[in-house]
Amino acid sequence: MLQQYAIIGIFLLGAVGTAVGSIVVNWLVRPKPEPKGDKRATYECGLETIGPTWVQFKARYFLYALVFLLFDVETIFLYPWAVGFQELGFLAFVEMMIFIGILALGLWYAWKEEGLKWL
């Protein structure tokens, strides 16, 4: 069992190593005197920022997170069905379609009430 997860572990180490490694190499090869003046400015990344970085977002965006959470829960219910799809048969398919249909109703309602509109 652990051998299968060792592959995931190697991927994880690779990902972390890439991130940490690039920062470390940057730190090693950069010119040592502290940058000053225009060197500290944001360049090639759009406009100069105005005001603090930590701004408040609209409370409406919480709805997207909430709807995402609910459909995430639906996905969890789909997993066991998908794994046993072959042997569960037609009745299970119909039952699952009813389940998805009830939740599609929720999606339709959110759509109708412009809950999905990005502001």
Place this chain on the structure above:
Amino acid sequence: MPDSQAVFFWLLAALVIGSALAVVLLKNIVHSALYLFLTFVGVAGLYILLHAEFLAAVQLLIYAGAIAVLIVFAVMLVRRGDIRLSNLYSIHFLPALVVSLVLFALVAVAVGRQLWLGYLAPPPEEPLVSLARNFLGEYVIAFEVAAILLLSAIVGAVLIVRGRRRSAP
């Protein structure tokens, strides 16, 4: 050479406890939320060690995927302009310490009194398929009711947001 299962367990336990401590101790509440995400991932790793792969997938998808996003959103949305204003010091340090210690003692006693019997029955061959068979066979009514519960949650969320929009156009 200790066996690898124990090594992984202690590594994951250290990750979970360390990131949980970071959640409580860090000054910036956004960083606390991100460390909460790490805690959820560590718990998912513990589930995998217990051979509960489906539970680990649920933990990753629901907690690390959705709940963490929800918490980050909630923090971002209600935060004041200055981050320090949303993470105030509590003056009730001592009472909080006492309450936490009492809670810890209660949990420790409860865990200590538990009889650990191991498996009461052998786990099913294909746990996911037997789960699906129960969902769609014997407990299908409860299963569809769960869908209606989720539907009402969606409708409730949309209604709350819509109400706010109409009252303040």
